[in-house]
Amino acid sequence: MACIEALGLRKAFGTTVALDGVDFRVEDGRILGIIGPNGAGKTTALNAILGLIPYQGELRVLGRDPWKERDLLMRDVCFIADVAVLPRWIRVSQALEFVAGVHPRFDRGKAEGFLARTSIGLDRTVKHLSKGMVAQLHLALVMAIDARLLVLDEPTLGLDILFRKQFYDSLLNDYFDGNRTIVVTTHQVEELQHILTDLMFIDRGRIVLSCSMEEFESRYMEVTVNPDQVVAARALKPMFERQMFGRTILTFDRVERGRLMQLGEVRTPTIADVFVAVVGNQAGMAQGAAR
Amino acid sequence: MNTGTNPNPVLQSSVQSQRFGPALWSRLGPFYWSVRRELWESRWIYIAPLAAASLYLLGFTISVIRLRLHIETSSSLDDLSTHPGQNELAPALIMGTAIIVGAFYCLDALYGERRDRSILFWKSLPVSDVTAVLSKLAIPVLIVPLISFVIAVATQLLMLVISSAIFAGSGVNIAELWRQASFFRVPAIWLYHLVTVHGLFYAPLYAWLLMVSAWAPRAPFLWAFLPPFVIWGVEKIAFNTSYFLNLLQYRLTGPGGGMSKEHEQDFTSTLIPHHFLSTPGLWTGLVVAAIFLFITVRLRRARGPI
Numbered sequence: 200m201a202c203i204e205a206l207g208l209r210k211a212f213g214t215t216v217a218l219d220g221v222d223f224r225v226e227d228g229r230i231l232g233i234i235g236p237n238g239a240g241k242t243t244a245l246n247a248i249l250g251l252i253p254y255q256g257e258l259r260v261l262g263r264d265p266w267k268e269r270d271l272l273m274r275d276v277c278f279i280a281d282v283a284v285l286p287r288w289i290r291v292s293q294a295l296e297f298v299a300g301v302h303p304r305f306d307r308g309k310a311e312g313f314l315a316r317t318s319i320g321l322d323r324t325v326k327h328l329s330k331g332m333v334a335q336l337h338l339a340l341v342m343a344i345d346a347r348l349l350v351l352d353e354p355t356l357g358l359d360i361l362f363r364k365q366f367y368d369s370l371l372n373d374y375f376d377g378n379r380t381i382v383v384t385t386h387q388v389e390e391l392q393h394i395l396t397d398l399m400f401i402d403r404g405r406i407v408l409s410c411s412m413e414e415f416e417s418r419y420m421e422v423t424v425n426p427d428q429v430v431a432a433r434a435l436k437p438m439f440e441r442q443m444f445g446r447t448i449l450t451f452d453r454v455e456r457g458r459l460m461q462l463g464e465v466r467t468p469t470i471a472d473v474f475v476a477v478v479g480n481q482a483g484m485a486q487g488a489a490r
Numbered sequence: 491m492n493t494g495t496n497p498n499p500v501l502q503s504s505v506q507s508q509r510f511g512p513a514l515w516s517r518l519g520p521f522y523w524s525v526r527r528e529l530w531e532s533r534w535i536y537i538a539p540l541a542a543a544s545l546y547l548l549g550f551t552i553s554v555i556r557l558r559l560h561i562e563t564s565s566s567l568d569d570l571s572t573h574p575g576q577n578e579l580a581p582a583l584i585m586g587t588a589i590i591v592g593a594f595y596c597l598d599a600l601y602g603e604r605r606d607r608s609i610l611f612w613k614s615l616p617v618s619d620v621t622a623v624l625s626k627l628a629i630p631v632l633i634v635p636l637i638s639f640v641i642a643v644a645t646q647l648l649m650l651v652i653s654s655a656i657f658a659g660s661g662v663n664i665a666e667l668w669r670q671a672s673f674f675r676v677p678a679i680w681l682y683h684l685v686t687v688h689g690l691f692y693a694p695l696y697a698w699l700l701m702v703s704a705w706a707p708r709a710p711f712l713w714a715f716l717p718p719f720v721i722w723g724v725e726k727i728a729f730n731t732s733y734f735l736n737l738l739q740y741r742l743t744g745p746g747g748g749m750s751k752e753h754e755q756d757f758t759s760t761l762i763p764h765h766f767l768s769t770p771g772l773w774t775g776l777v778v779a780a781i782f783l784f785i786t787v788r789l790r791r792a793r794g795p796i
Contacts, residue, residue, distance in 0.1 A: 250613075251794060252792070269613065269619075270621075274616045283607070284607045285608065285611055286606060287606060293527075296523075297526075300519060300520070301615050301617050303516070
C-alpha cells in the first residue's frame with residue numbers, strides 16, 4: 200500500500216480551480232518535494248492530504264479518507280502547516296503536556312531531549328520566543344511523534360539561513376529513518392535538493408513534472424555552451440536558454456550526455472533552473488506535461 | 491493497516507488500560523486535555539468571578555465596619571436585620587459575572603484559533619472536531635458554573651469570618667450569626683440553579699455563540715447579536731408582535747424566573763427535578779442546542795485560518 204494515493208484529485212474554490220484532477224502516488228520511505236509558484240495548488244494538495252479541506256476525486260492517505268477520518272489519521276501523520284501556528288499564549292511545558300495527553304505516539308522525553316539542545320526554556324511562552332525558536336519547538340514536538348508521514352508546508356519561511364540549515368539537518372539526522380515518508384513544499388528549493396528522493400512540480404493546478412531524483416539527475420543536463428557551438432547546441436532542442444556573463448547556458452531534457460559534452464561544460468542543473476525551464480515558458484510546460 | 495512498523499501502540503494501550511481501559515481513555519483523554527487547554531488559554535474564566543467576589547468582599551467589609559461604628563454610637567442591634575439582601579447579592583454578582591464570562595468565552599473560542607492560525611496546530615493532533623467543540627462547550631455549561639459555585643460558597647464563608655472578626659467584642663451574638671448561616675440549604679439552591687439554568691437552560695444560547703464563533707469571517711460579536719436584533723425589528727414592523735423577544739426573554743430569565751423569592755421559601759419543591767424536567771422550554775432548548783452544535787462541528791471541520 201502506498202503512503203498517499205490520489206486519483207483525479209480536484210478542488211475548486213468558486214470558479215478558481217486550485218487542483219485540476221491530479222493523479223499521484225507517494226510510496227513509503229520517500230522524501231517528496233512539491234515545488235510550484237504561488238497559487239499553483241501546493242497548499243491545496245497538502246490540505247487535502249491532511250483532511251483540512253473537502254475535495255473531489257479519490258484520495259487515500261495511509262489507507263484512510265483524510266476528510267472523514269482526520270482525527271484517526273493524525274495518529275500516524277504529523278504536519279507543520281506554516282511557521283508560527285503554535286498558539287502564542289502556550290508555555291513550552293504546556294505544549295509538551297498537551298501533546299503528551301492527546302497523542303498516543305508522542306515521546307515526551309525525546310521532545311525534551313531535542314529542546315535541551317536549544318536555548319528554549321520549558322517555562323517560556325511562545326510569544327516570547329523568536330520565530331526561529333518557535334520553529335525549533337514545533338519541530339521538536341513533531342519529531343518526538345512516532346508518525347509514518349510528515350507533511351511540511353513552507354516550514355522554514357522567514358527563518359534565517361542558520362535556522363533553515365539546522366532545521367533540515369535535524370530532520371535528516373534525528374528523524375528520517377527510511378521508513379517514514381516526508382512531503383515538503385518550499386520556495387527555498389536549493390536547500391532541499393540533496394535531501395529529496397522525489398520531485399513534483401505543480402503549476403496552475405496540474406502536475407507538470409513528477410520524477411525521482413535519480414531520474415532527474417539522469418534526465419536533465421545543463422550545458423555552458425562554447426560560443427562557436429551555440430547553433431549546433433540549439434539544434435538539439437534545448438528546453439530552456441539563458442545568458443550569463445555573456446555565455447549561453449542551455450538546459451536539455453533527455454539528450455545523450457556524450458553529445459552534450461562536445462558542446463561545452465555539462466552539469467546537473469539545480470531544481471530551480473529546471474523549474475524555471477519547465478514552468479517558466481509555455482513550450483517547456485507542454486514538453487514537461489507530454490512526458 | 492501496517493502492523494509491522496509500529497510495536498508501540500500495544501505497549502501503550504496496555505499501560506493505559508491499567509488506569510482507564512484503552513477505549514474509554516482514548517475518548518476521554520483528548521477531551522480532558524482539551525478542557526485543561528481552554529483553562530490555560532483563558533485564565534479569566536476563573537479570574538473574573540474571583541475578581542467579582544473580591545470586589546464584593548471589599549464592599550461588604552466596609553459596610554460591616556460602618557455597621558459596627560453605627561452600633562457603637564446608637565447601641566442598637568436593629569440594623570443587623572436590614573442586611574438580608576446581601577446574602578443574595580454576592581452569588582448574584584458572581585453568577586452574573588459567570589454568564590458574561592461564558593458568553594465572551596464562547597464568542598472567541600472558535601474564532602480566536604482561526605484568527606491566530608493555531609487551528610492548524612490543533613488540527614495536526616489526533617483530536618476530533620466533536621471533541622474540540624464539546625470541550626469548548628463544557629467551559630460555559632460545566633466548568634464556569636462549578637467555578638462560580640465554589641467561589642460563591644467560599645465568599646459566603648469569608649463574609650461570616652469577616653463579620654465575626656469585625657463584630658467581635660461589640661455585643662453582637664456571633665454564635666447566632668453562624669447558627670443562622672446556611673451551609674447546606676442555600677448552596678444546594680445555588681448548585682441546583684447553576685446546573686439547571688446555567689448548564690441546561692442556557693445551553694442553546696452558548697451553542698449559538700459557539701456556532702457564530704466557528705462561522706464568522708470577522709467580528710463574531712456583531713454576527714452574534716445583530717441577527718436577533720434584526721429578527722426582533724422585522725417581526726415588530728411586519729406583524730407588530732414580539733414573539734421572538736418574548737422567547738429570548740423567557741430563555742434569559744430561565745424557567746419560572748430562576749431563583750425567585752417563592753422558590754427560595756419553598757426550596758424543597760424546587761429541588762424536585764421533575765418540575766424542571768417537565769418544562770417544555772428545556773427540551774426544545776436542548777434540541778436547538780444540539781442542532782447548533784452539529785453545525786458548529788461541521789464548521790470546525792471545514793474552516794481554516796482567516
